[in-house]
Amino acid sequence: MNSTESTKYRKTLEEGGVAPAQAQVHADALGEVLEHLTEQLATKEWVRAEIKMQLKEFKVEMLMWMFTFFVAQTTITIGTVIAIIRYMPR
Incomplete structure (x- = not known):
């Protein structure tokens, strides 16, 4: 004041x-x-910096989840192909 x-x-x-x-x-x-x-x-600069930091963390976390799902999907696909080949009638 x-x-x-x-x-x-x-x-x-x-x-x-x-x-x-x-x-x-x-x-x-x-x-x-x-x-x-x-x-x-909070100042505008602090809010902008905080948002920028949160966005970086979100991007990193998103990439980690994408990689995890990619590995899981690939594993399931390879397992399914192996199961089909193994149990296919000859």
Whole structure:
């Protein structure tokens, strides 16, 4: 919270019947809380970097699954062909 907003907040409290010293303490405390919250907010750059990282991880995982299914499919196909040849009537 910048000083202009803090002053407006303090004046609003004083107009509402809060003692000036108390109004100043409230304004200062609220300013500290808002500064802390602002530091914790996600920025566009952070969100973009996070999405990019998640996308990379997703691509790697997708390739792993595709390779696994390729190996499984090939194994099943070879096993089926061998079974057909073995049990084919002669």
